[in-house]
Amino acid sequence: MKRKYLITLSLFAMLIVTSFTTIVEPKHDGVVVLELFTSQGCSSCPSADDLLGKVSDEFENKNVFALSYHVDYWNYIGWNDPFSQKEFTQKQRSYAQKFRDNQIYTPAVVVNxxxxxxxxxxxxxxxxxxxxxxxxxxxxISLDAMENTSETIKFNYTIDGNITATNARVVLVIKERTTHVKRGENANRTLKNHNIVVAETYLTTFENKGNYAVNIPKIVNKNDELRLFFILENDSKDIVGASSLDF
Incomplete structure (x- = not known):
């Protein structure tokens, strides 16, 4: 009888300890993702482009990730920004809806x-x-290159952390490109852009480990240096993790 009492007491004590034990998720260094919305047709954008490039170089390998999204709503002024995409304008509008803003503008930076x-x-x-x-x-997030051809980039990824209720996107950028602008507000200026987004794709399904292939768009030249970003965000578009890989 005494033996049964001791066993029952031990099980009860274990139950109490378990009930009050909090699972502590491991902590990693914070990440900073800067998404600049810009345009070669905007006269106030070159200073922001230069600042983004400076920050990208200064904080390299310090978990600061800088991306440059070229919007298309400045193209009407006379210069068709070769990197502009309507999808990037819509992306900025989606952020504006989240922030409850009535308008979008350039140059604008969204942080995380x-x-x-x-x-x-x-x-x-x-x-x-x-x-x-x-x-x-x-x-x-850890990234490893698998294969790099003139048409595709393949890589492995590993995510440490609970990916429930998260979304993953893969972003391909040209690290730097110089353009001579002939018309518009920046007519006759030579502009240098940095980490120019040329492709962005959301993964429809993903696990903590996997691989993915990105198609290289035609705007990429053979001499361009490329950088790939893997970004993790929640359903509210808050960025919770990121990593990058140079090719």
């Missing part, structure tokens, strides 16, 4: 999908980078 500001504001840019770097992440 959570807030936006004028992309040429140097002081705010550095302040936001510092602030978001101090926030830890429950995700860690």
């Amino acid at each position: 999908g959570k807030e936006h500001f004028v992309g040429s504001n140097r002081a705010k840019m550095y302040a936001k980078i510092k602030s978001y770097q101090q926030k830890s992440s429950t995700y860690n």
